[in-house]
Amino acid sequence: MGIECESKRRYALLLAARDSEYVKKVYGGYFNVFVAAFGDDEEQEEKWDMYRVVDGEFPDMNELENYDGFVVSGSPYDAYGDDNWILELCHLLQTLYSMQKKVLGICFGHQVLCRALGGKVGKSDSGWDIGLRKVNIVKDFSPCSFLETFIETPPALIIIECHQDEVWEVPTGAQVIAFSDKTGVEMFTIGDHILGIQGHPEYPKDILNNLIDRLLNQDSIETELANVARSKLETADPDNKCWQEICKAFLKGYWNPYLSIEQ
Structure with missing residues (x-):
């Protein structure tokens, strides 16, 4: 039993947001x-841990070597803020980078990962991006191992977005591999161990709908913007399956060769 446990892949979610009442109730x-x-729970070959970094809960630095990969979540906080936990998170990400650990950053995670490694982030001049967005894959980028087995890299994918901050400048050595008409850096990589995605490949549509409700109640967004976002959600779907396979391939070093994307 001990040997089996030792052979499991181990991942950590660095949670930078507090659970909403809706997400707690439904998920x-x-x-x-x-x-x-x-x-990949069905394989029983991996273990996931969670650290609520937003509340100051971080992994023991002596335990970092035991993890195969890390995921940094989205957050309502600014990635360029100087809250103690954000600064500590930046230090952790710098350490993971020096260890060549795989780190996947989602939304805020994408931005704070960029900041920690020397890039620049800030508020978007064009305001909020909420709803579905077509993300264009850069042509002729240097191949990433987690995308290499695509028979043909899709030219564009739809993703759920919910952000008003963005990456202004990627770190030295980083490569932008996706952009949109709203955001210049939708996805970036550094080698095969750093991946940032501005959108939310993990979100089902109902979570975004609830988030829109909460932002409206807080007067954080205008009704017109909310209505446009909801209208798109009713008539189209994000390419979540593909995005999630990309993330799995990055974290775990494999790809589903049978995955096909209908454009």
């Missing part, structure tokens, strides 16, 4: 949302 918390999206 049992964001941890379950992420594991459902990026985990």
Whole structure:
């Protein structure tokens, strides 16, 4: 039993947001949302841990070597903020980078990963991006191992977005591999161990709908923007299956060769 446990792949979710009442009620918390999206529970070959970094809960630095990969979640906080936990998170990400550990950043995670490694992030001049967005894959980028087995890299994919901050400048050595008409850096990589995605490949549409409700109640967004976002959600779907396979391939070093994308 001990040998089997030792052979399991081990991943950590660095949760930078607190669970909403809706997500707790429907999914049992964001941890379950992420594991459902990026985990392979049916194989019983991996273990996921969670650290609520937003509340100052971080992994022991002596335990970092035991993990195969890390995922940094989205957050309502600014990635360029100087809250103690954000600064500590930046230090952790710098350490993981120096260890060549795989780190996947989602939304805020994408931005704070960029900041920690020397890039620049800030508020978008064009305001909020909420709803479905077509993300264009850069042509002729240097191949990433987690995308190499695509018979043909899709020219564009739809993803759920919910952000008003963005990456202004990627770190030295980083490569932008996706952009949109709203955001210049939708996805970036550094080698095969750093991947940032501005959108939310883990979100089902109902989570975004609830988030739109909460932002409206807080007067954070205008009704017109909310209505446009909801209208798109009713008539189209994000390419979540493909996005999640990309994330799994990155974290775990494999790809589903039978995955096909209908454009």
